[in-house]
Amino acid sequence: MRIENLGIEDMIIDIKVLDQLMANHAFIRAGQWDYERVTYDYKVGSKEKNITYYIRVQGYAIEGDVDRKTAVIKLKTPLLGKHYYPHGIEYGEEEDFPENLIERAKKLLQNVTSDISEHQDIQPQDDHQGSELQQTN
Secondary structure (H helix, E strand, O other), X not given: OEOOOOOOOOOEEEHHHHHHHHHHOOOEOOXXXXXOEXXXXXXXXXXXXXXXXXXXEEEEEEEOOOOOXXXXXXXXXXXXXXEEOOOEXXXXXXXXXXXXXXXXXXXXXXXXXXXXXXXXXXXXXXXXXXXXXXXXX
16 A cells, blocks of 8 residues: 655655664664665554564665665655565555554654655765764755
8 A cells, every 4th residue: 555645755865864764763674675776664563363564665766876875765655565474565555454554654654754854954974984964054
């Protein structure tokens, strides 16, 4: 299920800043990337047997490389998925998602969107200067 009109789609941000902000909201990138794309997942447990839900935020590099952490990422429309063990994750509109889960996903994504918008003008310092962020003018 696509979670639309939250403002996160089409946002552009440096990957180092994005990694930090997504981790602050418990979104995990782990090994879900290639040279041009990133995927962040937020896992939501379920009382349903063999069912786990995921809130997924994807993006792609408009410049630089993801593996070198030099990428500038453009974000896509977030997804809400339902994982059926052992078959995989389904994102289709025909999936039945609990209303409270949809509201939780929207609230979480609104918080992420707000944080990203506050940091879109922030660039990481050079690696030899540390991992802190600095404001650019």
